[in-house]
Amino acid sequence: MxxxxxxxxxRKKTEIISCEGCSHGFYSKHFTNQPDLSSDDxxxxxxxxxxxxxxxxxxxxxxRWEVQSILKIHQRTNGLRQQLSELxxxxxxxxxxxxxxxxxxxxxDCAYDMQPNIISQSSVIVKSIHQNAPVHNxxxxxxxxxxxxxxAQVFHNNEQIDEKGCxxxxxSDSYVEVLxxxxxxxxxxxxxxxxxxxxxxxxxxxxxxKSTFLQSISCRAPSTYGSSSNTRSFSNGKYNRICxxxxxxxxxxxxxxxxxxxxxxxxxxxxxxxxxxxxxxxDTKYCALPWHLQVILLDNNTRIRILPxxxxxx
Numbered sequence: 001m002x003x004x005x006x007x008x009x010x011r012k013k014t015e016i017i018s019c020e021g022c023s024h025g026f027y028s029k030h031f032t033n034q035p036d037l038s039s040d041d042x043x044x045x046x047x048x049x050x051x052x053x054x055x056x057x058x059x060x061x062x063x064r065w066e067v068q069s070i071l072k073i074h075q076r077t078n079g080l081r082q083q084l085s086e087l088x089x090x091x092x093x094x095x096x097x098x099x100x101x102x103x104x105x106x107x108x109d110c111a112y113d114m115q116p117n118i119i120s121q122s123s124v125i126v127k128s129i130h131q132n133a134p135v136h137n138x139x140x141x142x143x144x145x146x147x148x149x150x151x152a153q154v155f156h157n158n159e160q161i162d163e164k165g166c167x168x169x170x171x172s173d174s175y176v177e178v179l180x181x182x183x184x185x186x187x188x189x190x191x192x193x194x195x196x197x198x199x200x201x202x203x204x205x206x207x208x209x210k211s212t213f214l215q216s217i218s219c220r221a222p223s224t225y226g227s228s229s230n231t232r233s234f235s236n237g238k239y240n241r242i243c244x245x246x247x248x249x250x251x252x253x254x255x256x257x258x259x260x261x262x263x264x265x266x267x268x269x270x271x272x273x274x275x276x277x278x279x280x281x282x283d284t285k286y287c288a289l290p291w292h293l294q295v296i297l298l299d300n301n302t303r304i305r306i307l308p309x310x311x312x313x314x
Contacts, residue, residue, distance in 0.1 A: 063211065063288050070185060070289050074263075077186065149191045149293055149309045152181040153214050163305075167196075170300040177218055180293025180306075183210055184260050188312040191258045191293055192272070195250055197303040203250055204228045204296035205258050205269050206280075209287045219296065222286040226294060227269045227278045236286050246278055255307070260291060263313065 150165030155177040160169040168178050180191070184207070193205065204219060206226010218224055222237040229250040232239040248271050250256065259268035265284055270277045282291075295304065 067284050067288050071284075074186060078263075146182050146184060146187070146189065146309070146311070149180050149182050149306050151178050151295075151306065153179040155214050155216055165306070167303065167305045168295070168297070170297045170302045175217070176297040176300075176302075177214065177216070178295045178297070179208070179214055180295075182309070183290035183292060184262055185290045186262050187314045188259065188261045188263055190310040190312055191260065192307040192310070193256045193258065193295070194305040194307055195252055195254045195256065195302075196305055197252060197301060198250070199299045199301045202229055202298045203256075203302070203304075204234075204294070204298075205256055206234065206294050207258075207260060207267055207282070207287065207291040208294045210290045210292050211288055218294070223288070224294065225267060225280050225282050225287055227280065228296075233278060233280060235280055236283065242278065246276060248276055248278060249274065258293065259312070260293075262289065262291070 151161045151168045152165060154161065154168070161167070161178075162169060165181065168176075170176050182189075195203075204226055206224060208218065208221070208225075209223040212218065212221055212223045215221070219226070219234045219239075220237055224237070225235050227233040227242070227248060229248050231242050231244075231247060233242055234240075248256070248269055250271065251273075254274075255272040257268075257270040257272055259270065261267065265282045266279060267282060268277055268279045297304070
């Protein structure tokens with residue numbers, strides 16, 4: 001390190017330090033500017049962290065709005081179903097009351113062969129009721145996006161999805177996470193899964209929020225709800241012990257049904273062969289709607305087939 005002077009535009013400048021390799025000189029301005037640059041970088045970094053936090057808060061608010069909107073739609077549709085049921089009941093009773101006199105008249109006049117006249121009057125009344133029935137406009141803005149379920153995403157590329165998503169086959173990794181295609185928002189559905197082959201009976205069946213990205217060991221995520229075939233169930237990022245009599249023991253050729261209930265926010269896992277069932281309530285604060293199917297394989301020889309989805313309630 002050397003100190004020297006140089007002349008620039010008729011002025012002398014004192015080098016604070018020079019590089020012995022390239023002989024480049026560094027003056028006082030270089031050292032006074034550096035703290036300013038560091039301060040600006042630090043300020044920009046802090047501003048970005050603050051701004052990023054506000055983005056996360058905005059995303060959380062959007063998720064809350066989504067859940068609130070879905071719940072309002074759910075309540076409204078249930079109310080409309082109830083109103084339609086009451087309307088059908090009322091109209092049926094009205095028809096019954098209006099036809100009752102004709103029934104009595106038919107029975108009284110049966111001996112006089114007056115049935116053609118009675119039938120004609122009945123036809124007129126039924127036609128009148130049909131013409132005066134109220135017409136309800138069914139909204140089509142919300143379309144239920146549920147068809148036959150199939151496997152759509154895997155966490156690793158070495159797992160195989162065959163037959164257009166109907167079958168998943170474990171790959172070289174012993175831990176495989178698979179997600180379904182459907183988005184479950186309203187209604188109750190049964191998704192049956194047939195165990196074609198498995199050397200390890202530890203399997204996981206459940207749901208996750210559609211907003212949760214596919215990740216390794218996602219059963220630790222708060223949005224994961226489901227049960228493994230051993231002694232654990234998962235909810236809110238925690239696992240819970242299962243009573244011995246409620247353990248879903250799984251063997252080859254068993255059919256495991258996952259009941260996804262968006263009406264009462266719960267799921268059920270049923271072994272159709274043993275009829276053992278587990279039920280979990282789902283907290284939508286952690287697992288926001290819509291939901292999708294989640295299956296975890298713990299053996300590379302496991303092979304599972306999805307059977308046709310059943311709509312239990314809409």
